[in-house]
Amino acid sequence: MKISYPSPTSRPFAAVFLVGLFAVVGAVVASSAQEPEDAPAAAFRRVCSNCHDSDRILATRRTRTQWEEIIEKMIDRGAEGTSEDFTTAEEYLLRVSGRVNINRAQAKDVVSVLSVTQKDADAIIEYRKTNGEFKDFDALSKVPGIDLDKINKGREAISF
Numbered sequence: 001m002k003i004s005y006p007s008p009t010s011r012p013f014a015a016v017f018l019v020g021l022f023a024v025v026g027a028v029v030a031s032s033a034q035e036p037e038d039a040p041a042a043a044f045r046r047v048c049s050n051c052h053d054s055d056r057i058l059a060t061r062r063t064r065t066q067w068e069e070i071i072e073k074m075i076d077r078g079a080e081g082t083s084e085d086f087t088t089a090e091e092y093l094l095r096v097s098g099r100v101n102i103n104r105a106q107a108k109d110v111v112s113v114l115s116v117t118q119k120d121a122d123a124i125i126e127y128r129k130t131n132g133e134f135k136d137f138d139a140l141s142k143v144p145g146i147d148l149d150k151i152n153k154g155r156e157a158i159s160f
Helices: 011-034 039-047 054-058 064-076 083-097 107-114 118-131 148-153
Strands: none
Touching: 039 083, 054 083, 064 083, 083 107, 107 118, 107 148
């Protein structure tokens, strides 16, 4: 088997290409290493993941009240962290594994769980007050002006 090497005239171009490639890769690695860690995720790991498997914790969607009850039990059993750690971890749990009863939830929970804007959450709450409880997803989709794509993405987190 014959191995061919770059010709003497193309070696400088290859060298410049490799140097540029290594510079780009190095910059990408450096910038990703300098990005701040997601504070809610870090709080969750700090107060919950020491004793529990993260996947197990996040396997079941829960409402804010249910997550609050679980966090209170953790604290009673000796979980360590600041009040801010527990509050921030709760927000992470709602964002990643929250459930929202669309007929009872406050706007802040609709925002946290479904990742919609405050404007969309307010529109949902106002529509509910004016028109009564939502029977199903089709009824919810009739709220004028909301981002239905986001609502649909969070569909598994909505209960009626």
